[in-house]
Amino acid sequence: MKLKQLMFIVLGLGIISSIAIVYFYIIQKDFTKQHREFLLSVNALENANIDLEHQILQNSIYAYHNQDEISATINRVEKTYRDIQESEILNDSTYAQTKESILSLQKDISLNLQNIEEYIMLNAGIKNSLVFLSRRIDEATFLQNKDRDLFIHATKILKHFNDAKRMQDLDYINHNNFLIKSKSTDIKTQSFIDNFNLHSKYLINRYPIFMQTTKTVLNNDIHSYLEKLKIDFSKVALSDFKALDMFAFILFSVFISSLFLIIVLFVKYLKENKKLQDITASLEHSLSYDHLTDLHNRRAFEIQLQKIREPHLLIINIDGFKYINDIYGNDVGNVILQELAQILKDEFSNRPNTCIYRLGGDEFGILFNKISSENALEIAKKLEKKISNYDFIVYDLTLHLLVSIASNSTVPILENTDLALKLLKKDHTQRILEYNDNLNIKTDVKENMNTIEQIKTAVKNDKIVPFFQPIINLKTSKIEKYEALVRLRLEDGTFLPPYKFLNISKKSSYYHFITKTMIEKTLKMAKEFPQYRFSINISMIDILDAKLTHMLFETLNANPDVANRLDIELLESENLQNLQVVQDFITKLHVFGSKILIDDFGTGYSNFSYFSNLDIDLVKIDGSIVSEIETDDKKLHMLTSIHKFSNGMNMKNVAEFVETREVALLLQEIGVEYAQGYYFSQPLERPLEDDRVII
């Protein structure tokens, strides 16, 4: 979560700084370009102005001069000034001051250019007149003899004009003696005087304004104005540059921080990755290793089995390991498993092509590749001997273990080895068994599979049906009840007896359905035959199945008219611990008017404690006793005792497996209340209409 946030921050910073960089680049580029262009334009204007001054000076020095340059430079001044005015940078309000200065410069520049025009106009006349005067003097050499004073005066005047122009100083002509005259009547002399004075007058007249204009032109302060403008501009620009610097600094900071964040992310990523790798490694280890014994586990076994070409498997199973756990506790059991694993490791870990596995709770596997069956059996024998002689010392206890070892190299390896082990477990005389196809173990499995298939079909097609065996009251010789017995109708029309499928169905989901069907169909039959009671079989262990009992009571609730004629025969079960649950069940049943039987009493786990703890109505005496009372005195005695005991506890008896008239009569004589069996009738698809029986 934090990593994700960090990533978003880095991403955000990245995007922001990218945009900022682009923005900065554009701003910076534009600004620098505009700044440069502006200064270049100002410099160009300055240069044009300097050039102009230079050309004006040239123009004033030379008597005649190509003015094309001046006019070109004037155009240049005007153009560069327009360039400055149009500078993009002046659109920025920051440079409003500069813009104003430039606007006010316009007046100066146009004034200066006007002055230059003026200057050129004035200069032309003055130059021409000066040239004219000097030419006149040049042509008047005749005066040197005729009128020397006049000649000298004229020369002086010309000198003064030239000096004044060169020095740009009016003082040189600051006197009134600029007109020459002579008393001579010579036409040539008078013509000289007239022409000379005409131009002298002209010059005197024009000099002051010419000087003034020249000064104004040459001393224009455009240059210093532009210098000041540049300085002011640079000051403002400097703060702009500073802002850019600041921006660059911020940008750099953002960049550095995103870089730092990336490094943090990277380190974090590396750490997470390391953690993940550790977890993966430990996960992978625990995927293929058993944590208790640190041997490879069943998964690893299955993978390895795929890899090897000629597998041979030994499965070692501890006999009665369950009891070790029960008696000494799981801790001791675990230690024993670890010890046994150690023995196996000692024995096989250095053997090539051999792997040791913990396949299940107390089941270990040794998987060989390429080994002869003889060799494997030899190893198994040696191992079995070693283990049986081994002192397992746990805390202060010394324990001895027996193991069964199944050996097999026939595929499917695991299944066949397991089957061999199962068979071995049933036979307590052997410790080691090698699987071979003749063990016939498989037929059972096949049959089981077949049966499951039959159950499935029957359930689907409603072929689970109850058969009814009459129970006869020996005192009245009348059928009083029917015991419903479950049958499975096969497709060929024959019926499977319960021992062929009921146990198997208990391991499937069909058992529940079968029980339900039996209850419903029996109740239906009870409705048809109101003269009889009916009983169905339920094992005590079924009572613990809340779903099943719930279903039973639901059904009874739904059929209150017949519920009081439905009795329950409880089949004893192994290890039924909680009799209270059974009693609660009985109490509930009694409400409906049902009666409770203990089935098959006198064999198996028959337990007298039931009678003290449970409200039993009838006791059904097991067929193994009943069928032999005529030939076996002991059995007869047992039966008599059970009957007396039952009567004493206010319970009645039903004798089952009554197959002869003799037995029936004997039972009648003893006083057993009810009997059933082939002597009277085998189980029937429907109860009999007639309830009379002849004994």
Next chain:
Amino acid sequence: MMKTFLLLIITLTLFANEPISPIPTEVKFNLEKAKLGKKLFFDTILSKDNSTACVSCHNVFDGGADSNVVSSGYANKKGNIQSPTVLNSRYNFKQFWNGRARNLTQQADGPINNPAEHNMDAKTVENRINDSIEYKRLFKSVYGTSYISYTQVLEAIVEFENALTTPNSKFDRFLRDEIQLTKDEKEGYILFKQNGCITCHNGINIGGNSFQKMGTFLEYELKSDYPDRSKITNNPNHKNVFKVPTLRNINKTAPYFHDGSAKTLKEALTIMAKHNLGIKLEDKEVEKIIAFLKTLDGEKPKILEEK
């Protein structure tokens, strides 16, 4: 060796110091645009009553100006000043007698809008030109645009005017040391310099690069209210101040001056000497200067031969 080198230096220096420079023999311009401009220059489509073309007042085949004192334009209205030559006008620092146009484009805009000349406006010009299938085709091939703008029209005319140069005049060839002038011509040139004509008539166009007062030495009579420099500067001292006109092809552009008062070069020279130089030229001098001035006639612009 040393002598040759020195001679070269001196020649170069002298040449460089000459206040008149020759017209380049080749000028760069866009021929296609110039040809298009030429068509426009000769076309009366640019005047309101289809009476007047640019060429009406600027006879490019002979001097580039009008031989009338003032030109006639729209509805035979008379102009108020003598038509200056269009030849070599690209070398003038400013256009019009009073320099009110900074360049030829601004100049060309003037007569088109002048009620006494073409009496048009930009919109009408555009409509007229765009209505012409031929102009549509020509502009399309030159500019690649389907709509012809007024700016494009002006640009084409200006490009034609840029091509109107008269190189290889006898004097230019003399300046380039290709030929010699006759004695009279040469002496005329020297008189031209000595008497101060050169002060204003210098540069490539022998004028056209400064303003000067008509009558700088001796006031020249103000016969009429001419559009002189004072109309631009509002300075009363600038009455009778005009752009110094070019002297190139001067032999062909009579009558002379803004008022067309001088019918011949001799008259013109006499007036100029009196009013602007304060001198009186002798007949012999006048003849020599005229001989020099005649060497300023250049070749006809090549563009005029183009079809």
